[in-house]
Amino acid sequence: MLLNVQGQETYCYTGGKAFNPELPTVVFIHGAQHDHSVWALQTRYFAHHGFGVLAVDLPGHGRSKGSPLGSVEALADWLLALLDTAGVQKAALVGHSMGSLIALEAAYRAPGRITRLALVGTAYPMKVSDVLLEASLNEEQTAIDMVNIWSHSTMAQKPSCPGPGFHVMGGNQRLMQYVSRRNPAKVFHTDFSACNNYSNGEAAAKSIGCPALLLLGTRDMMTPPRATATLAKAINGARVVHIDNCGHNLMAEQPDAVLDNLYGFMKG
Amino acid sequence: MSAPKYPGFDTLSLHAGAAPDPATGARATPIYLSTSFVFKDSDHAASLFNMERAGHVYSRISNPTNAVLEERIAALEGGVAGLAVASGQAAMHLGLATIAGAGSHVVASRALYGGSQNLLAYTMKRFGIETTFVDPRDLDAWRKAIRPNTKVLFGETLGNPGLDVLDIPKVAAIAHEHYLPLMVDSTFTTPYLLRPFDHGADLLFHSATKFLCGHGTAIGGLLVDGGTFDWQQAYEKTGHFAELCEPYDGFHGMVFSEESSVAPFSLRARREGLRDFGAVMSPHNAFAILQGIETLSLRMDRHVANTRKIVEFLAVHPAVDSVSYPELESHPDHALAKTLLPKGCGAVFSFSIKGDRAAGRRFVESLKVFSHLANVGDAKSLVIHPASTTHFRVPTEQLAASGITEGTMRLSIGLEDADDLIEDLGRGLKAAQKGA
Secondary structure, eight states, rough: EEEEEETEEEEETTTTTTOTSSSEEEEEEEEOOOOOOOHHHHHHHHHHHTOEEEOOOOOTTOOOOOOOOOOOOHHHHHHHHHHHHTSSSSSSEEETTTHHHHHHHHHOOOOEOOOEEEESSSSSSSOOOHHHHHHHHOHHHHHHHHHHHOOOOOOOOOEEEEEEEOHHEEEEEEHHHHHHHHOTTHHOOOOOOOHHHOOHHHHHHHHSSEEEEEETTTTOOOOOOOGHEEEEEEETTTTTEEEEEOOOOOHSSSSSHOOOOOOOOHHH | EEEEEEEEOHHHHHTTTOOTTTTTTSSOOOOOOSOOOSSSHHHHHHHHHHSOOOOBBTTOOOOOOHHHHOOOOOOOOEEEEEEEESSSSHHHHHHHHOOTTTTTTEEESSSOOOHHHHIIIIIHHHTTTTTEETTTTTTHHHHHHHHTTTEEEEESSBBBTOOOOOOOHHHHHHHHTTTEEEEEEEEEHHHHOOOOOTOOOOOOEEETTTTOSSSSSOOOOOEEEEEOHHHHHHHHHSSSSSHSSSSSSGTTOOHHHHHHHHOHHHIIIIIIIIIIIIOOOOHHHHHHHHHHHHHHHHHHHHHHHHHHHHHHHHHHEEEEEEEEOOTTTSSTTTHHHHHHHHTOOSSEEEEEEEEEEHHHHHHHHHHHEESSOOOOOOOOEEEEEEGTTTTTTSSSHHHHTOOOTTTTEEEEESSHHHHHHHHHHHHHHHHHHTTT
């Protein structure tokens, strides 16, 4: 589905069904240098089980036009504008990595509109090493390789994603290259800078009044579970779930566990 | 902080796609000879059928043993997905049929394996898919052959029978200028000698029967998606590839390019091609091919080392007219081979002995170590004399047009001791010349 958000054409995957704003809406927000397709094995199920699904391509990512936005705060405002455009008053948010910060900040900015908050592969502060920041600016392929290697816990994801026969690391590498090809405007560096510079996480976390779920991979090297302590402590009543045999690419490495936890959480 | 590294080729050859079996702890990949797989409940069943969840339903669509092989070859090639099918021919057909239909056009190298040439020139034509064959070395011919209805460019990494080295970077650039993918047959080179996606190809396939299996025990094909081609962009620019970018009535109105930004081709190939054409690989064969891949680099190094010794022997033998191997300076693609194939140009090549068809027959019939049969890529050395077998009905003058003489021999060099192979060939050459 194409929407015009803040004057730019914006793509949302709707789970293989036409989006119906009358249904409870779940918005899926991808992380740095990604697009909607990272949620393939979660979104389609939600859309066929009673939810309206908006899996966004953030500005300048994948099929969405425009430039990538340089701060988590700007991305949160953009997300709320997207809800307005889609005719959605209230929604649950699911964010992965950088997307989790966007979801958190959006919930802080519009507490009355966010019904549930699921943060997948999250951390705060989400500091990016100087080496990686530098690589994302000047050697993008090196940055892609670093992140791809650090995001996976095994050479054999089962049942694989989006299905048997697919090579998860290869798919993730190509997806990041695809985002670069579609938009050569240093998307990766802009995303990483937004993560690195975000400083409102603790205040935002303390403000959360809706149910919150933190889904963490036990073998995540990008956002290790220990880096989630601040958020887990600050969000009142946050439920923390650790998924075994899982790195940072949780949605592809353990798709069923992620789906089952998210779906159970959203059904309340 | 040191930069992390991807696992190396040999590590991937042994581990990619496979983990100890969670049910039994079996370290080797089990052969899952099961047609079908139990659903947890009705909702699980429905979600598998609708691609809401990933998993196995029926072995024509996917199978756990085959999936290990598919994921392994994708990892070795640097691709996003593999599809295990019944044969190399099935892999080629699946690759073409996923993106081409009646009214489509293919531009193909004319230096192809006979089966591929047949499929394109005659069989696909019967289904409305036309092919223009071009000299693979003539880049202008590739460009000029492209029509508004062209869907793919196709060639072999090492062409048949003269081992024409496909200039993948340049042919891929021509394809991409026209928003078209390049598909290659990588059978002779394997990912150990050449990774076509690194050079611009978008799709590739193997007759896994050959070097990947490596022991002449199983027929199989592997189609691999590089994940490099932007099908949606091509659709928006040219209107091609609606199969991937518009709702597919045959699968719940799914738009494959929305489901996966980088692998819509593989989704369609599996969800339509394996489902409907049904050219599935037996899990037994997948196991045999996996066993072969575990030692691929070791075997290919030996295949190439033996081949080099034999080429050297033949190139100066007085009973030999010519040897066609790209590592020889006399080969027209010698310079390109040095760039694309630094580890070697494979272990299948042709040479011509002096004399007529009878001389060729005497040569073949006097060999003791080489097996006379129609295959390549076995651990055992193989020989075939086209003029008395595959091309026995073809008049001499027409043979020449195919780059074959009455004395042309195709060898597939195995893993035996090179000295024994050279002695065997020397015996054959002596016998060939006796009646001259």
